[in-house]
Amino acid sequence: MTILEPSTNEPPPASAVRGARLGVTPDQRRILYAIVAAILLFFIGGLIRPGFSSPSGIAAVLTVACFVGLVAAGQTFVILIGGIDLSVPWTLNAGAILMMSTAANSDARMPFALLVTLGMGALVGLCNGVGIAVFGVPAVVMTLAMNGVLEGLTLGLSGGLTCSSCAAYAPPLLQAAAHGTILGIPAILYLWLGVILLASFILSFTTFGRGTYAIGNGARASYLAGVNVTRTTIILYVISGAFSALAGIMILGFGGQAALGLGDPYLFQSIAAAVIGGVYILGGRGHYVGTVAGSISLVALVSVLMAMNMPEYGRSITYGVIILVLLLAYGRETAER
Amino acid sequence: MPQPKRKAAWIRLVEQNAGLVLSAVLLVIAIVLYCAIYYAAQGRLPGGFELTTTVNNTMPLVFAGAAQAIVVITGGIDLSVGGVIDLTNALAALYLGDSPLSMVLCTIGVIAVGGACGLLNGLLVAYGRLQPILVTLATLAIFQGLAIRVLPAPGGSVPEAYTAILANFEAPYSLVFIVVLLVVWALVRRTSIGVGIYAIGNDDLAAKSSGVKNLRSRVTAYVLSGMLAAVAGLFLVANATSGDPTTGNGYTLRSIVAVVLGGISLFGGRGTPISAVIGAFVSTMIVNILFFAQIDPLYQSFFEGVFLVVAVLLTAIISRLMRRRAVA
Numbered sequence: 001m002t003i004l005e006p007s008t009n010e011p012p013p014a015s016a017v018r019g020a021r022l023g024v025t026p027d028q029r030r031i032l033y034a035i036v037a038a039i040l041l042f043f044i045g046g047l048i049r050p051g052f053s054s055p056s057g058i059a060a061v062l063t064v065a066c067f068v069g070l071v072a073a074g075q076t077f078v079i080l081i082g083g084i085d086l087s088v089p090w091t092l093n094a095g096a097i098l099m100m101s102t103a104a105n106s107d108a109r110m111p112f113a114l115l116v117t118l119g120m121g122a123l124v125g126l127c128n129g130v131g132i133a134v135f136g137v138p139a140v141v142m143t144l145a146m147n148g149v150l151e152g153l154t155l156g157l158s159g160g161l162t163c164s165s166c167a168a169y170a171p172p173l174l175q176a177a178a179h180g181t182i183l184g185i186p187a188i189l190y191l192w193l194g195v196i197l198l199a200s201f202i203l204s205f206t207t208f209g210r211g212t213y214a215i216g217n218g219a220r221a222s223y224l225a226g227v228n229v230t231r232t233t234i235i236l237y238v239i240s241g242a243f244s245a246l247a248g249i250m251i252l253g254f255g256g257q258a259a260l261g262l263g264d265p266y267l268f269q270s271i272a273a274a275v276i277g278g279v280y281i282l283g284g285r286g287h288y289v290g291t292v293a294g295s296i297s298l299v300a301l302v303s304v305l306m307a308m309n310m311p312e313y314g315r316s317i318t319y320g321v322i323i324l325v326l327l328l329a330y331g332r333e334t335a336e337r
Numbered sequence: 338m339p340q341p342k343r344k345a346a347w348i349r350l351v352e353q354n355a356g357l358v359l360s361a362v363l364l365v366i367a368i369v370l371y372c373a374i375y376y377a378a379q380g381r382l383p384g385g386f387e388l389t390t391t392v393n394n395t396m397p398l399v400f401a402g403a404a405q406a407i408v409v410i411t412g413g414i415d416l417s418v419g420g421v422i423d424l425t426n427a428l429a430a431l432y433l434g435d436s437p438l439s440m441v442l443c444t445i446g447v448i449a450v451g452g453a454c455g456l457l458n459g460l461l462v463a464y465g466r467l468q469p470i471l472v473t474l475a476t477l478a479i480f481q482g483l484a485i486r487v488l489p490a491p492g493g494s495v496p497e498a499y500t501a502i503l504a505n506f507e508a509p510y511s512l513v514f515i516v517v518l519l520v521v522w523a524l525v526r527r528t529s530i531g532v533g534i535y536a537i538g539n540d541d542l543a544a545k546s547s548g549v550k551n552l553r554s555r556v557t558a559y560v561l562s563g564m565l566a567a568v569a570g571l572f573l574v575a576n577a578t579s580g581d582p583t584t585g586n587g588y589t590l591r592s593i594v595a596v597v598l599g600g601i602s603l604f605g606g607r608g609t610p611i612s613a614v615i616g617a618f619v620s621t622m623i624v625n626i627l628f629f630a631q632i633d634p635l636y637q638s639f640f641e642g643v644f645l646v647v648a649v650l651l652t653a654i655i656s657r658l659m660r661r662r663a664v665a
Contacts, residue, residue, distance in 0.1 A: 084470075131646065135650055135653070136653055137646065137649050137650065137653070138603045138604075138649075140414070140593070140603060141593075141597050141603065141645065141646075141649050142646065142649075144590060144593065144594070144642075144645070145642040145643070145645040145646045145649075146642060147642070148638040148639065148641050148642030148645065149638070149639050149642035149643060150642075151638040151639070151642075152635070152636045152637060152638040152639020152640065152641070152642065153636075153639050155635040155636070155638070156633055156635040156636040156639060159635070160635050268474060268477075268478075271474065272474065275471055281468045281470060281471055282468065312482075312485060313482040313483070313484075313485040313486040313489075314482065314486075315482070316478045316479070316481050316482030316485070317478070317479050317482035317483065317486075318482075319478050319482075320475040320476060320477070320478030320479035320482065321475075321479060323471075323474070323475040323478070324461065324472070324475045324476075327465075327467050327471055327472070327475065328461075328465055328467070
């Protein structure tokens with residue numbers, strides 16, 4: 001099955017030879033860079049503001065990174081097949097509002113609300129997947145349109161968040177779960193750990209994961225090799241939708257109440273986290289472990305800049321410059337021969 | 338083997354410009370629908386005032402769409418369009434003076450800033466060998482940051498004379514600028530760079546082996562895109578008569594919608610910025626139709642999303658049918 005081996009069906013660039021000498025592939029090296037960047041940022045943060053890299057400071061950064069990481073899990077899956085999910089912001093926002101209004105302050109209704117919300121996310125993903133895989137709509141257009149559809153539905157059905165059930169708070173149990181700690185570590189991070197293990201298992205040890213990489217390297221070739229491209233694509237978008245909804249639920253639990261525009265920052269952050277973590281934007285290369293490291297370094301970077309009391313415009317500019325620097329360091333295409 | 342019969346010239350012309358024709362048909366449908374709904378709601382047909390406001394409201398999107406189209410034709414995508422509009426909008430609101438000289442100099446300066454933004458994108462994409470979507474994602478953050486640095490809060494002012502030129506409330510004079518855009522594009526299209534922009538969108542490597550200056554064409558495309566986005570920023574500021582450093586944000590997505598409604602392939606190499614101009618008008622007409630159909634504005638993006646998918650599906654189905662006929 002060497003044909004399905006990710007990143008082996010391309011001639012290794014000169015840098016790969018260099019990497020091989022150190023015993024790591026270029027893909028693994030990118031993940032290492034992201035991890036080193038995260039550690040470095042915690043170190044710098046600790047120098048600027050004592051307490052930044054204390055256990056509680058790190059836990060605070062990781063909690064915020066967890067939200068980005070959950071959204072980026074779905075984003076990573078679809079980027080691996082060369083797609084993209086632009087419907088993240090309003091899937092997340094709709095998820096948070098749906099969870100809040102369905103559960104209506106009550107713990108008893110929470111399981112039902114969870115089911116409805118995750119189902120809504122999966123349904124959004126299903127629409128995306130069917131549009132892209134069956135009808136051949138470009139992923140950018142399909143998910144962009146779905147984002148609009150969800151924005152309209154969320155605003156319209158909730159009357160601009162003025163509906164009677166929109167005044168509810170997140171169920172106490174959900175709030176407790178989002179804020180609670182187990183063995184001194186935020187409970188939310190255990191959930192993330194579970195997601196990390198599950199996603200890594202799917203990507204590295206299942207035929208489904210192999211199929212995902214194969215489609216990213218060449219949809220036609222993997223179709224001929226027996227991968228069910230249509231089904232895999234649809235499932236991946238369903239996963240992405242469900243993860244966006246899950247992130248919405250967790251953000252709701254953390255914040256206590258949903259707001260409009262809640263999901264807006266998460267689109268670009270989820271893409272940036274995946275790319276910083278070494279996921280190739282055109283698909284076929286990368287791993288969720290890298291995305292996790294990318295989410296942590298991204299959030300740590302923003303936190304460091306905030307600790308430096310940098311105004312908003314400075315943060316925005318620095319953020320852009322650092323992404324460019326990282327891209328130039330390891331996101332370059334091989335030169336044309 | 339018998340030679341296939343040559344088709345009539347006009348059929349070939351339609352087939353070669355399927356996207357353009359489809360978007361024009363879409364625009365006609367939208368206008369007819371708009372007139373019908375307007376008539377039902379108001380008891381008369383829309384007149385000069387409606388035409389003028391529609392044109393004035395669409396002008397920023399016309400240029401943002403054209404900016405996006407040029408990059409999309411090279412096979413890329415420009416997420417920083419909104420950021421350039423933010424920045425140029427803020428600069429114009431801050432520096433536009435009352436004297437004609439100041440207006441001319443400021444306009445040139447603002448367009449030059451847009452060109453510089455595009456140059457940065459182009460250099461990073463072409464010489465840095467980075468993916469356009471990532472470069473422009475990063476520069477979007479940079480340009481947005483600069484815009485807020487230039488104009489921290491909505492404000493500034495635009496001289497009345499400037500608004501009278503770019504967004505005249507009396508009559509749709511701004512249509513002149515669309516003609517200027519089309520003429521300039523027709524000229525650029527005929528240069529070696531213009532040919533190169535299409536060639537690299539179709540097949541980068543083949544273009545290079547055919548002697549196209551790949552890197553130069555690509556950088557030029559991004560510079561043109563930046564300049565057009567700056568013009569969009571100017572129209573926006575003239576129409577609003579004051580500046581806002583975040584008002585351009587929505588234009589990144591809106592420009593992509595205009596490009597798609599214009600029937601330009603996101604895979605590159607096909608389509609013309611003219612289609613994006615039509616696409617921009619289609620998307621404004623959709624908003625107008627929803628308004629006069631008395632649909633709750635909260636549902637607006639729902640319908641826009643649905644129209645986008647339907648338009649893309651129709652384009653895909655019709656062009657597939659055409660290709661099947663061409664093969665048969």
